[in-house]
Each structure stands twice: as structure tokens, then as C-alpha cells.
Amino acid sequence: MTRWGMVIDTDRCTGCGACVVACHAENNIQTVGEEEAGRGRAMHWIRIERYYEGEFPDIKVRFQPVMCQQCGHAPCEPVCPVYATYHTPEGLNAMVYARCIGTRYCANNCPYTVRFFNWFSPEFPQPLERQLNPSVSVRSAGIMEKCTFCVQRIHDAQDVAKDEEREVRDGEVRTACSQSCPAEAIVFGDLDDPDSRVSELGERARAMHLLEELSTEPSVIYLRGGR
Numbered sequence: 470m471t472r473w474g475m476v477i478d479t480d481r482c483t484g485c486g487a488c489v490v491a492c493h494a495e496n497n498i499q500t501v502g503e504e505e506a507g508r509g510r511a512m513h514w515i516r517i518e519r520y521y522e523g524e525f526p527d528i529k530v531r532f533q534p535v536m537c538q539q540c541g542h543a544p545c546e547p548v549c550p551v552y553a554t555y556h557t558p559e560g561l562n563a564m565v566y567a568r569c570i571g572t573r574y575c576a577n578n579c580p581y582t583v584r585f586f587n588w589f590s591p592e593f594p595q596p597l598e599r600q601l602n603p604s605v606s607v608r609s610a611g612i613m614e615k616c617t618f619c620v621q622r623i624h625d626a627q628d629v630a631k632d633e634e635r636e637v638r639d640g641e642v643r644t645a646c647s648q649s650c651p652a653e654a655i656v657f658g659d660l661d662d663p664d665s666r667v668s669e670l671g672e673r674a675r676a677m678h679l680l681e682e683l684s685t686e687p688s689v690i691y692l693r694g695g696r
């Protein structure tokens with residue numbers, strides 16, 4: 470069995486934001502503009518959190534990319550009245566947009582605040598519609614959306630592997646954020662494969678989960694910064 474997971478090395482992250490831009494491009498995420506962002510309606514499936522260490526002028530800034538943690542015990546799943554969010558056999562916390570009725574119970578129950586209510590029906594006037602990824606739907610107003618580890622890329626790789634009568638190889642699937650990171654801070658793979666790179670990195674002493682005390686069993690592992 471596969472359990473898709475991610476390791477993020479906070480020692481490598483420089484906070485450049487390339488992963489955020491890549492995620493927007495890959496997943497047809499709209500940009501809402503300054504005014505709507507000021508109303509708390511900004512939409513980024515991955516965000517870069519900043520933390521400061523020390524006192525001025527000896528301050529160090531640390532960066533922590535945060536997206537849906539694809540929890541093994543996901544607090545968002547049992548509160549959805551229409552089963553629009555559910556757990557896949559491969560450990561993904563999936564979203565069925567066509568089911569969602571926008572109650573936002575899931576977002577209120579997510580301790581990582583990585584679910585976003587879509588307040589808008591985005592428009593992509595010509596020629597901007599050409600930037601859209603045809604493998605990903607364009608969501609309309611009234612539904613929740615969030616990161617699903619670029620599930621369309623996972624399915625593409627699985628289709629190719631099936632045609633070639635083999636398993637998906639370690640490193641064959643790269644999420645948009647992982648692919649675009651110039652520091653190679655984000656590694657994606659199968660946590661159930663003991664020989665995968667994510668499994669090897671996840672065993673390191675610096676490994677941790679966000680809000681471990683909640684026992685959500687995230688599939689995203691962070692490597693603590695130590696510089």
C-alpha cells in the first residue's frame with residue numbers, strides 16, 4: 470500500500486515563494502487582489518510562515534512552508550455533512566468539489582488553517598484562459614478548496630506506470646511545489662516504502678510534525694532548522 474507524504478527541510482527553505490507561485494499555476498488558483506485579501510479572503514494552498522529568532526540586530530528569520538498536512542486522523546473529515554472531504558486508500562485527504570455545499574465546518578475544524586472558502590467565481594478573460602491547467606478544474610464560488618498533493622500528477626504517473634506494467638518509482642511524482650523549489654527543501658514520495666527518500670529523511674533526528682500534541686498524524690514531516 471502507498472501512503473503519499475512529504476518532507477520539508479526548514480533549514481533549506483529561503484522563503485523565496487517559488488513554491489507558492491508554482492502551486493497557483495499548477496492548480497488554477499485565483500489571485501484575489503489586495504482589497505479582498507484585506508478582508509481575509511486570500512487564497513494560497515501553500516503559504517510561507519515566518520518566525521523570528523533573537524533580538525534586533527541579531528535576528529534570524531526562519532521560514533516554514535505550510536499546506537494541507539493530509540492527516541491520518543483528519544479533523545476536517547468527520548464534520549463534513551455531505552462527505553465532500555474523505556480519506557483515500559493512499560492517505561490523501563481528498564476533496565469532491567461537486568459535493569461541497571460550503572458549510573465550512575471543515576475549515577473551522579482544521580488546526581492548520583489550510584482550507585479556503587471560495588468567495589468568487591474567477592474569470593480568466595482571453596488570452597488568460599490559456600494559462601489554465603486542463604488537468605485541474607476551475608472552482609466556482611461557494612465551495613472549499615485546498616492542497617491535495619497535486620493528485621492529478623499522482624494519477625498521471627500511475628497511468629504511465631500501469632501502461633508500462635511496473636510500480637511508480639520513487640521520485641517519479643513531484644508536486645508543483647517540490648519541483649519548483651530551488652533549494653530542494655521539499656521532497657515527495659511514499660512513506661510506506663522503507664527505501665524511499667521521504668522515509669529516509671523522515672527518520673532523521675530533526676523530524677517533527679506540526680502540532681504533534683493533537684495526534685492528527687500528518688503526512689507532512691518537517692525537519693527542524695538548526696543553523
Ligand code: SF4
Binds near residue numbers: 482484486517532652
Ligand atoms: S520554493 Fe523552496 S526555498 Fe522557496 S519558499 Fe518554497 S520551500 Fe522555501
